[in-house]
Amino acid sequence: xxKDVKKEPVSLPGAALNPRLVLVGHPNVGKSKIFTMLTxxxxxxxxxxxxxxxxxxxxxAELDCCVLDTPGLAGVVPRSEEERVTLQTLxxxxxxxVLQVGDxxxxxxxxxxxxxxxxxxxxxxxxLNIADEAEKKGYVIxxxxxxxxxxxxxxxxxxTQGKGRRELIxxxxxxxxxxxxxxYDPRVEESASEIAALLPRYPVSGRAVALTLLxxxxxxxxxxxxxxxxxxxxVRDIVGRTQARVLEPLSRIIxxxxxxxxxxxxxxxxxxxxxxxxxxxxxHELDRFSTHPLGGALLMLGILYVIYEFVxxxxxxxxxxxxxxxxxxxWLLPPIxxxxxxxxxxxxxxxxxxxxGQITMGITYSIAIVFPTVTAFYIVFSFLEDTGYxxxxxxxxxxxxxxxxxxxxxxxxxxxGFGCGTMAAVVTRILETRRERIIATLIxxxxxxxxxxxxxxxxxxARIGFMALLLFVxxxxxxxxxxxWLASKLLPGQTPAFITELPPYRLPELRNVAGKTAYRSYWFxxxxxxxxxxxxxxxxxxxxxxxxxxxxxLLNPVVTGFLNLxxxxxxxxxxxxxxxxxxxxxFFDMYGRGLLDNLQxxxxxxxxxxxxxxxxxxxxxxxxxxxxxxxxxxxxVFVYAIAAGGVLNAVLRTLxxxx
Amino acid sequence: xxEPCRPCATEELEEILEEIWTTLETRGEAPAAGARVPxxxxxxxxxEKLVAxxxxxxxxxxxxxxxxxxxxxRNVIRSHRLAERLLHDVLNLHNEEMERSACRxxxxxxxxxxxxxxxxxxxxxxxxxxKPIPPGECCECCETVLRPLVVPLTELxxxxxxxxxxxxxxxxxxxxxxxxxxxxTGRSIQLVQRRPSYVVKIDESTVAFDDAIAREIFxxxxxxxxxxxxxGGWRFRWRNGRQ
Numbered sequence: 001x002x003k004d005v006k007k008e009p010v011s012l013p014g015a016a017l018n019p020r021l022v023l024v025g026h027p028n029v030g031k032s033k034i035f036t037m038l039t040x041x042x043x044x045x046x047x048x049x050x051x052x053x054x055x056x057x058x059x060x061a062e063l064d065c066c067v068l069d070t071p072g073l074a075g076v077v078p079r080s081e082e083e084r085v086t087l088q089t090l091x092x093x094x095x096x097x098v099l100q101v102g103d104x105x106x107x108x109x110x111x112x113x114x115x116x117x118x119x120x121x122x123x124x125x126x127x128l129n130i131a132d133e134a135e136k137k138g139y140v141i142x143x144x145x146x147x148x149x150x151x152x153x154x155x156x157x158x159x160t161q162g163k164g165r166r167e168l169i170x171x172x173x174x175x176x177x178x179x180x181x182x183x184y185d186p187r188v189e190e191s192a193s194e195i196a197a198l199l200p201r202y203p204v205s206g207r208a209v210a211l212t213l214l215x216x217x218x219x220x221x222x223x224x225x226x227x228x229x230x231x232x233x234x235v236r237d238i239v240g241r242t243q244a245r246v247l248e249p250l251s252r253i254i255x256x257x258x259x260x261x262x263x264x265x266x267x268x269x270x271x272x273x274x275x276x277x278x279x280x281x282x283x284h285e286l287d288r289f290s291t292h293p294l295g296g297a298l299l300m301l302g303i304l305y306v307i308y309e310f311v312x313x314x315x316x317x318x319x320x321x322x323x324x325x326x327x328x329x330x331w332l333l334p335p336i337x338x339x340x341x342x343x344x345x346x347x348x349x350x351x352x353x354x355x356x357g358q359i360t361m362g363i364t365y366s367i368a369i370v371f372p373t374v375t376a377f378y379i380v381f382s383f384l385e386d387t388g389y390x391x392x393x394x395x396x397x398x399x400x401x402x403x404x405x406x407x408x409x410x411x412x413x414x415x416x417g418f419g420c421g422t423m424a425a426v427v428t429r430i431l432e433t434r435r436e437r438i439i440a441t442l443i444x445x446x447x448x449x450x451x452x453x454x455x456x457x458x459x460x461x462a463r464i465g466f467m468a469l470l471l472f473v474x475x476x477x478x479x480x481x482x483x484x485w486l487a488s489k490l491l492p493g494q495t496p497a498f499i500t501e502l503p504p505y506r507l508p509e510l511r512n513v514a515g516k517t518a519y520r521s522y523w524f525x526x527x528x529x530x531x532x533x534x535x536x537x538x539x540x541x542x543x544x545x546x547x548x549x550x551x552x553x554l555l556n557p558v559v560t561g562f563l564n565l566x567x568x569x570x571x572x573x574x575x576x577x578x579x580x581x582x583x584x585x586x587f588f589d590m591y592g593r594g595l596l597d598n599l600q601x602x603x604x605x606x607x608x609x610x611x612x613x614x615x616x617x618x619x620x621x622x623x624x625x626x627x628x629x630x631x632x633x634x635x636x637v638f639v640y641a642i643a644a645g646g647v648l649n650a651v652l653r654t655l656x657x658x659x
Numbered sequence: 660x661x662e663p664c665r666p667c668a669t670e671e672l673e674e675i676l677e678e679i680w681t682t683l684e685t686r687g688e689a690p691a692a693g694a695r696v697p698x699x700x701x702x703x704x705x706x707e708k709l710v711a712x713x714x715x716x717x718x719x720x721x722x723x724x725x726x727x728x729x730x731x732x733r734n735v736i737r738s739h740r741l742a743e744r745l746l747h748d749v750l751n752l753h754n755e756e757m758e759r760s761a762c763r764x765x766x767x768x769x770x771x772x773x774x775x776x777x778x779x780x781x782x783x784x785x786x787x788x789x790k791p792i793p794p795g796e797c798c799e800c801c802e803t804v805l806r807p808l809v810v811p812l813t814e815l816x817x818x819x820x821x822x823x824x825x826x827x828x829x830x831x832x833x834x835x836x837x838x839x840x841x842x843x844t845g846r847s848i849q850l851v852q853r854r855p856s857y858v859v860k861i862d863e864s865t866v867a868f869d870d871a872i873a874r875e876i877f878x879x880x881x882x883x884x885x886x887x888x889x890x891g892g893w894r895f896r897w898r899n900g901r902q
Binding site: 026074075076077078079103105106108109112113137215216217246247248249250251252255256259287288291292293296391394395396398399402407408497498499500501502503504 | 754757758787788789826828829830831832833834835836837838839840841843844851852854855856858862863864865866867868869871872
């Protein structure tokens with residue numbers, strides 16, 4: 001999930017390879033898996049809509065073209081930023097052919113999108129994926145007949161098992177333009193040709209773009225033609241005029257014409273033998289249980305508890321102890337320190353193995369403390385992603401989120417924030433309005449600990465106690481809700497209605513979970529360890545130059561006075577600005593060495609969780625939300641974290657809370 | 660409603676009131692007793708007729724609706740839009756045919772007949788064009804004895820299956836999205852649960868949404884099952900293991 005944060009959406013490398021094959025389809029039908037099947041390139045895939053939010057480019061050995069993987073398109077009319085990216089791709093790239101990936105069990109809507117692509121008049125191939133589940137459910141699809149009726153190649157695949165790859169490649173060698181022409185209401189047709197005449201040349205037919213504009217809202221016109229341009233005004237005018245002439249919403253008129261054809265095709269080409277139950281009664285009951293008001297809440301708590309036990313107690317406790325104390329403390333470090341003891345230059349020696357040494361601090365923290373914890377977290381997380389549980393959380397949380405101006409969908413970026421806040425800030429694109437994106441970003445920046453932090457917090461609370469953890473979570477949630485509520489009152493606008501599709505529960509494939517975990521852990525090693533080394537180097541230099549003590553003395557009134565924490569924690573906060581994991585590892589180590597008591601650990605953890613997001617997260621927030629809003633969020637978070645920590649400390653001490 | 664009702668010009672006064680009402684709506688003003696009649700809605704010779712009938716009164720060169728005029732306009736609009744709903748949803752007439760008939764019905768339907776249609780249709784809130792239907796007395800006591808033919812999804816019991824009658828929104832993006840999820844006229848839909856969010860099954864998809872969306876999906880329940888016969892929802896089924 002940490003892939004390619006910096007890549008611009010539609011400007012792509014490999015421009016020499018023309019033309020492009022664009023993968024298009026509904027969310028969660030397996031486009032990314034097909035992409036991997038075709039190109040052999042690894043992309044993160046999961047069982048929930050919206051895993052892919054940016055365009056990816058890859059190459060196939062068998063086909064002389066560049067394959068583009070796009071975010072899922074729910075309707076023909078895009079609703080959120082990432083859906084617009086898909087539309088933009090079709091309009092701006094040199095589209096050689098389109099491969100529509102669809103769900104074989106959900107043929108009506110798959111074909112409905114096919115109709116829109118047929119209007120676009122591009123060479124295409126239809127791939128019906130997840131054919132195994134469709135078969136188990138008793139659907140028999142006559143692909144030969146469907147292909148003949150549509151006039152385009154149609155293939156069945158099971159991308160998760162690599163089935164149907166050869167057939168798909170063969171079909172992709174001869175994509176075809178469908179000879180079908182759907183006829184719409186004459187008034188719609190007339191307006192569509194009027195609009196098409198005003199449009200610039202696109203790789204897809206002007207008629208299709210015109211129909212999309214007619215069935216979309218007016219803001220789409222501005223998006224494509226520029227706000228206030230003569231063309232934009234003219235098109236808006238035509239859309240408004242056409243809508244006034246017909247009774248029903250234009251989108252419905254257009255969709256009904258397409259649907260009529262789809263229904264005929266389905267009657268001809270699909271037979272359904274019911275009775276072959278596919279979903280086990282267990283999956284069925286689990287489905288009901290996990291969205292039930294009480295059952296769902298219990299399940300949520302249960303999952304939290306499992307995470308606590310596995311990541312906190314087992315990994316951050318036992319595994320980290322072993323790696324830190326035994327592997328590093330007894331086996332690795334002593335010989336290294338000893339061999340360097342005779343090294344002639346003390347400065348170099350201290351740089352490597354001193355109190356702020358690259359090996360003794362940088363490497364030890366990142367490899368011994370953070371790496372096992374974050375890997376454990378990624379395992380749980382990847383597993384959860386593949387079951388299809390995450391969208392069920394949306395159902396549970398929707399009403400609660402309505403209080404803070406978000407709808408259930410926002411739980412996806414928030415939950416991803418427990419993996420990596422940087423990625424989560426990008427994923428806020430799946431939200432429909434700017435208002436929601438700002439609120440979600442604010443909550444993410446303020447109080448969602450990322451995977452390593454989360455793991456180490458769990459590790460610390462494994463020693464303080466489960467009740468303390470519950471108090472911590474409750475306090476944090478309360479603050480986030482209050483902040484979100486306030487933000488929703490301050491920002492103008494309304495929360496859009498909540499609607500989402502729930503993918504079926506699937507048993508996660510070990511290979512996919514392992515692959516994702518490995519990919520993410522690898523990313524962690526590559527991206528994060530250099531930051532640890534840099535942070536350690538900075539501390540080393542500051543310490544040598546005497547600046548560190550100066551800074552600590554300067555911050556002492558706040559850290560020791562206001563927050564009641566040892567002066568050493570200042571170093572942790574400085575490191576925290578570089579990487580959020582680092583401060584977590586630092587406090588975890590301090591707590592382990594008995595430099596923090598339980599109460600101090602509680603306060604320090606709260607401040608650290610609320611404290612500013614790390615450097616890369618800050619950059620992404622500013623990039624996604626703009627300089628003004630982005631900076632505003634960061635400044636607010638900084639001030640708030642310190643203030644909240646001070647208040648928490650005072651309250652806990654006044655009430656004589658001991659853990 | 661969008662095209663003036665020429666064939667029934669005999670009911671001139673009601674037509675004028677109807678025009679005033681829709682003009683006010685289009686301008687975003689709530690029609691009310693005492694509302695100023697926009698000059699573009701009715702030329703002076705028409706407003707004079709209204710004034711003569713006591714449906715409007717003029718002051719300082721401007722014309723205002725009287726209470727009686729407002730009530731009369733409201734009834735005409737209500738009858739017209741309810742008639743449209745009836746023709747569209749139940750009789751499956753579309754466009755011009757529906758429009759022509761609705762124009763005649765609006766002058767024939769009395770308040771009681773309109774209320775009956777309203778009950779039959781399940782107190783619809785908008786006409787097929789998405790414009791609001793002024794509520795009648797029957798809508799206030801919504802505890803319907805007779806189960807209406809077409810109800811919003813919110814009225815369905817968990818476990819019940821129904822056919823989608825229509826989607827009551829003019830939001831194009833939403834219509835497109837719902838359609839792509841398979842929620843479209845004529846499709847069979849099963850309500851799984853109402854809380855904490857609505858969950859429905861259509862074909863092989865499961866879709867979740869909130870009340871705002873559920874209120875916009877109007878369905879024809881397949882057959883009536885009493886609550887007792889079904890065992891009152893999820894908990895009962897859970898205890899029995901299977902449904």
